[in-house]
Amino acid sequence: MIVGQIKEGIVLDHIKAGRGMKLYDVLKLGELDCSVAVIVNAESEKMGKKDIIKISGLIDIDFNILGFVDPGVTVNIIKDSKVVKREKIALPEKITGLLKCKNPRCITTVEQELQHVFKLCDEDNKVYRCIYCETKADLESIE
Amino acid sequence: MRSVIDIMDLSLEEIDGLLNTAEDIIANPKKYADACRGKKLATLFFEPSTRTRLSFEAAMYELGGNVIGFSEASSSSSAKGESISDTARTISCYADIIAMRHPKEGAPYVASLKATVPVINAGDGGHNHPTQTLADLLTIKREKGRFDSLTIGLCGDLKFGRTVHSLISAMSRYSNVRFVMISPDELKIPDYVKQNVLIPKGIEYKEVKSLEEAMPELDILYMTRVQKERFFNEADYIRLKDTYILTPEKLSGAKDDLCIMHPLPRVNEISVAVDDDKRACYFKQVLNGKYMRMALILKLLEVEV
């Protein structure tokens, strides 16, 4: 399957198979004016199967949320049909305002003005915890 | 500004210092009687917990200080919608140190971010209760004379019991400590306690169902309440509740120097007949709680005696 080359834009490569649509949602790619292609279950030598997202426009990507959903993603910046920059994502130390604490007993449920902040507590297992109540964040915590 | 929200906010050296201060207070109470003269403790209790509040207040009075505060949200400004941050800033203008209890997890931490005086977490929902753990540690030190090479039995509700989780974290920092977790399947220790504390530190533990079978190897038995509302059905509760009630009969196989602890209040999980046993330490634990709160107030106020 071939999805047309893009002249200028961003290619998110090496997305864990099955995470592509989740990334499409959380990065709010559906709200963009430019065209976006989500390729699922592409063949990959390294990963077996992978997802790819191609965005035909140089938009600002929230690297924090990207790192939280899938830290294995490679971000390719395309200009004049060439890859001009390739970046690996690192796990952010802190995620502010993107995840919502789901613990009904957390102080954030009653203090509306408090920012929801999650801290990386376990790098190997990619565990983020609410700085107030220490509840673990998961994909459903994304606002 | 130094606050204590979680027992892990304190290093082992700091805990040692607090234990030494508490033991010095016990030995020389007069020496400390004026240590906090002119200082005020604010007890901000957004949910009632009379025993914890009285322990903090008694601690401050015994240091020669004064106490202001409120109990229950209805009598405070939070009922009118004031934020924790604003309350913390306001109270910082009146008091030298704050002890806060709140039903929501993380509230004392939020207060500590904005307060200009030290904040002590006096319990936030099912989350942290560091001064209870300090009381537990002083009790272990005074009864056993050491923190290493101990087999600690934890019995009852190990799933929701925050005092148990904090005690595991605190004791896991000492060497050669073993845990025997005694509970029904429904109330076993949560996985995150194993994954965050026990497994990374390579601590020996086992999970069993019978209190009597575990008894002979225990140096410490920490009892907790098994609450009816934690069970899915009444039949399970009735079937299990007596299993985790400590009676003189169940103590028959115990060591002579066993130390029986309980964070109190108890309902019926320790039979009153056990109270006269010399191994029952739970009322000493209450007293130790007051001494450790005194030591903590002194430390956070940076008072030298």
Ligand SMILES: [Zn+2]
């Ligand atoms: Zn939270």
